Amino acid sequence: MSATREAAVEVLRRVFGYDSFRGEQAEIITTVAAGGDALVLMPTGGGKSLCYQIPALVRPGVGVVISPLIALMQDQVDALRNLGVRAGFLNSTQDLQTRRDVERAFLTGELDLLYLAPERLRLESTVQLLDRAKIALFAIDEAHCVSQWGHDFRPDYLALSELHERWPEVPRIALTATATDATHKEIAERLNLGDAKHFVASFDRPNIQYRIAPKASANKQLLDLIRTEHAKEAGIVYCLSRASVEKTAQFLVDNGVDAVPYHAGLDSRTRAANQSRFLREDGLVVVATIAFGMGIDKPDVRFVAHLDLPKSVEGYYQETGRAGRDGLPSTAWLAYGLADVVQQRKMIDNSDGDDAHRRKQTRHLDAMLALCETVECRRVQLLNYFGQSGEPCGNCDTCLTPPESWDGTVAAQKMLSTVYRLDRERNQRFGAGQVIDILLGKQTDKVAQHRHDQLSVFGKGAELTEQSWRGVVRQLLAQGLLSVEGDYGTFALTERSAEVLFQGRKVNLRREPEKPARLPSARTSSPAKPAVELSAEATPIFEALREWRRNAAREQGVPAYVVFQDATLRQIAAVRPGNLQQLAGISGVGENKLARYGQQVLDTLAELV
Structure with missing residues (x-):
């Protein structure tokens, strides 16, 4: 050496x-x-x-x-x-x-x-x-x-x-x-x-469980995730707009979750205070725009949730990577729906910058949509994006509950034909709701007003549910077979639409689950190196050490992890060292921390005997 x-x-x-x-x-x-x-x-x-x-x-x-x-x-x-x-x-x-x-x-x-x-x-x-x-x-x-x-x-x-x-x-x-x-x-x-x-290095984070859920009621889905898997644990929730941040943070607080907002519209003192609380307190959830998070060194963030579609895979990876820095099982959860795709396409079309800039944004979005719509392992898809290879992980939603794919060619043709007829026959363009109502044969006031019940495609899509049709639309947008135009998010055909309508192109789609399956939590399914297992006897010792750490950190005005990380406290609780020499053998206990905190740790352990 x-x-x-x-x-x-x-x-x-x-x-x-x-x-x-x-x-x-x-x-x-x-x-x-x-x-x-x-x-x-x-x-x-x-x-x-x-x-x-x-x-x-x-x-x-x-x-x-x-x-x-x-x-x-x-x-x-x-x-x-x-x-x-x-x-x-x-x-x-x-x-x-x-x-x-x-x-x-x-x-x-x-x-x-x-x-x-x-x-x-x-x-x-x-x-x-x-x-x-x-x-x-x-x-x-x-x-x-x-x-x-x-x-x-x-x-x-x-x-x-x-x-x-x-x-x-x-x-x-x-x-x-x-x-x-x-x-x-x-x-x-x-x-x-x-x-x-x-x-x-490998970009794989095996301790993170990647999950992308169909968006129904995103706030309620988020609350369910927190209550069932991450109660009283630290987490970050990302939203696209400041208004969504405020509403989501308030929703969580109203439902008993300790949460604070963070976005550029808050005054600097409030932002600093909320960030400081997140770093220093256990179990706080911060709801934020992407203005929050770069360099956050908090190791015990147990989940990162996205309530809106990230603009790029790089951004998604960077943001989800703030979970589980300590190597313990953590969750990266994203709620994703048709409105996200429509909104992102509109933002690109209306963005400042030249055509090259918009093309770059479109490539970023296409890669993100491919990750959302894949029927393969999400971890493999992520690694491929960064030029690395991997094997199916067994710890993402597509591995734990493999989605079905189906031949959606006929459904795609019906959807594209409806958009085609509205544009060519009526010189009209509409968004998803009206097009799906036409296919389902719904007699709404808007259908009657525009006489859309007279179109040849009216009622021709009754074999699928409204939710399934929204999945079809989302995936056609993701594949570039349908486009969004104008301020109102109306649909139009693309150059590739003709391949499906007139040239016999097959369209494979991911089947939309009627009810998302309850997956094993990251804690129970992570193949990563597990944390030190705590016995029933060691668990209260670990909690007592966390309480001591909380007080020590508060006295110094520093985040708790600066004193010791959870992984170190877990090992101390499991080993229960009886002297400073034994404590020095614990991973994460260097000379300075041994001198500064060693006797306090031993005294805390002695009180529990």
């Missing part, structure tokens, strides 16, 4: 309390610690932070971390200080004296890690500050923000290519939890990392 590798392992054990590296961590850390550049693609929860924190502690100088997460820098720094790491940050939230104190600590060698927002590097004063001290490395976190192919593009990231030009001897490591091949290539190009060593 090289001296660099030995030094990294020593830091891993002493500071972080772990015996061994995971996956490619060892090679990444050795590469950067030895002075090389690295581009790292690793899923959320894969241990990306260690890949730059340990080299920063091994190399002489200060590790400079570029992070877009101003609101979370304090928590990141608190977590490191709890481990005995000398960390600080500089961002626009600090007053002048605080910034000067951090700058002094940086210049006098009193810091191991310094966090900076990317926009600060555009200030000449910051550049001059960095010139005056020894820099161990530059870590560029959330590196997909540099890519206009990605879903979180940040213009300030484009200037980070200049790091290598000004400090050519300083190694750089760029990290992201999500990137397609196109995004990967753009990160390397824009950050001038063509000669860096690239590490692409």
Whole structure:
């Protein structure tokens, strides 16, 4: 073992309390610690932070971390200080004296890690500050923000290519939890990392159970999920609009779920307070737009739910990846319906930007729809999107209850014929409700008003239910055989529609369940490495340790996981160490935490005997 590798392992054990590296961590850390550049693609929860924190502690100088997460820098720094790491940050939230104190600590060698927002590097004063001290490395976190192919593009990231030009001897490591091949290539190009060593870990998160349910009454479906599988557990619920966020949060509160909203329309103090509560309290649900979540380091989020269709697979993967960072079984649940498809198509058609921008958005949406409509394993579909392969997982809805596919050619022809006749014979266009009423032969006021009961297709679709027809429409939209146009979401044929109507193209569809099956929870079906099993005797010990941790965190003003993660407390409860030496053998108990909390943990255990 090289001296660099030995030094990294020593830091891993002493500071972080772990015996061994995971996956490619060892090679990444050795590469950067030895002075090389690295581009790292690793899923959320894969241990990306260690890949730059340990080299920063091994190399002489200060590790400079570029992070877009101003609101979370304090928590990141608190977590490191709890481990005995000398960390600080500089961002626009600090007053002048605080910034000067951090700058002094940086210049006098009193810091191991310094966090900076990317926009600060555009200030000449910051550049001059960095010139005056020894820099161990530059870590560029959330590196997909540099890519206009990605879903979180940040213009300030484009200037980070200049790091290598000004400090050519300083190694750089760029990290992201999500990137397609196109995004990967753009990160390397824009950050001038063509000669860096690239590490692409598996994007599989086996502890997450992926489920996509037909949308009926989304709020009630969500409440059922929380009550039956995740009561009193932390979760994130994503909605597309601010109004939906507010209504959903209030609905949960009215039904006994502790929940708070988060969106850009709230004042900054409320947003900060709600985010702080989520990070520091157990069992809180935050309902949010996608403005929330990047860099959230809370390890015990047990579920992520989407009440609206995400705009891209990358966004969906990034958001669902906030569940189960501790490796314990968790749920990614999405309610998806026809209105989502119509809404997303309209948003693309009405979006700003040129045709190339709209084509890119359409490709992102098509990939997301393919994931929703697949009859194959969802995990395999996700991995394929990121250029990786996999075997059916046995832990997603399509594996646990395989959907049926059926020959929907005739149904597709009936639907497309109705749209065709409305347009060509009547010069009219309507949305899903009217078209389905015509096929079902419903004598509504609107049907009578427009004399649609005189169309030859009236009543020709009575063999399917309204729900089934909505599934047909949704899947035809997903396959590009039907399009949505105008502000009112009316239907029109596409160039490919003729292939079904006149050229004999077959259409296979996914059968819509009349009532969604109740699936085994992620806890009972996850093939991931299980958590330490707690006996009936150990369970109250674990709860007592959580209560002690809650009080300790409150006294320090830090999130509970900064003290110890659940996985560590579970192991302590199961082993019940009797002295500090035995406690030091628990994974996640490093030197500083042993000194700071060890006796308190032993005292808590002694009280339970």
